[in-house]
Amino acid sequence: MLITFSMIQVPVDMICPTYDTQISKRQLNKLVKQLRADAALPKMIIVEKKESGNDFWLVAGYDNYLAYQKCGYKLVSCFCQPRTDEVFKRLEQLQWMYSGNSGWMDKHLKIADLMRKEKSISFIAEAIGVHVSDIKRYLIDPAIPEPIVKKALKNNSSFPLLNDIVRLDESWWIRNQLFERAVLPGRQPNNFTLDKMQKLKWLLKIKPFVRLVEDTERWSVIQLTVIHYKERLIDEMKKEVEKRL
Numbered sequence: 001m002l003i004t005f006s007m008i009q010v011p012v013d014m015i016c017p018t019y020d021t022q023i024s025k026r027q028l029n030k031l032v033k034q035l036r037a038d039a040a041l042p043k044m045i046i047v048e049k050k051e052s053g054n055d056f057w058l059v060a061g062y063d064n065y066l067a068y069q070k071c072g073y074k075l076v077s078c079f080c081q082p083r084t085d086e087v088f089k090r091l092e093q094l095q096w097m098y099s100g101n102s103g104w105m106d107k108h109l110k111i112a113d114l115m116r117k118e119k120s121i122s123f124i125a126e127a128i129g130v131h132v133s134d135i136k137r138y139l140i141d142p143a144i145p146e147p148i149v150k151k152a153l154k155n156n157s158s159f160p161l162l163n164d165i166v167r168l169d170e171s172w173w174i175r176n177q178l179f180e181r182a183v184l185p186g187r188q189p190n191n192f193t194l195d196k197m198q199k200l201k202w203l204l205k206i207k208p209f210v211r212l213v214e215d216t217e218r219w220s221v222i223q224l225t226v227i228h229y230k231e232r233l234i235d236e237m238k239k240e241v242e243k244r245l
Helices: 025-036 062-070 086-099 104-116 121-128 132-135 146-155 159-166 172-182 194-204 215-227 230-241
Strands: 006-011 016-018 045-049 056-062 075-081
Touching: 016 062, 016 159, 025 062, 045 062, 045 086, 056 075, 056 086, 056 146, 056 172, 086 104, 086 121, 104 121, 146 159, 146 172, 159 172, 159 230, 172 215, 172 230, 194 215
Parallel strands: 016 056, 045 075
Antiparallel strands: 006 075, 045 056
16 A cells, blocks of 8 residues: 655644554553653554544544643654555554554454445455464454354454364354353353363364264363363372372
8 A cells, every 4th residue: 555644743632543453551661661761663654634624533542642632742743644445554553553553442443343334354354464374363254153253242252263163063053152262251160161172172182082973972081181281280290209209
């Protein structure tokens, strides 16, 4: 996406965000620390002059914008671009997200927004200079049940994990058990996590487990060795220590 920019000084209170992204306190504090040490941030904010008035749309750089705000900056140096259409703005924002620290959900929402505007995955990938697979990994698999999606959004659960569960070569009953545990709120012993998914993949390769046919038997083993692997591991550690006392 080639476009001509000019560098200008813009009052922070005249910058109007067109989007927001999830940024952790740690990430924000890191940017603030850089600014307070008089160090330049790695990227410049991109703005676009509004159709009327003196304000500017924030096209890219929301994390930097928050850091400048927190530090009390009055003026910031920005790249100002000519007016563009909404699709181009969203592509620029997505491109910024891929090169920064934006989270999975931020990218998903931006991609979903572009797809609602009838832009294909291949078009989006080519426009921002990434592979098609890099776009697909930020989509929610349509096979995930709607109630699970709603719980995941409410509890800030991992959608990459839910996508992995869909692709497991297991019965739908077992996958449903995993779905429910993947969207539990907070940290609970029954949670199914990305770390536990790795343990499950190990289990699925064990030949005796492959020979188990009944879902209830397979699920019983999954619960014992995967869902509660931490408790089981601690028990084994205790036994090994006690042997040596």
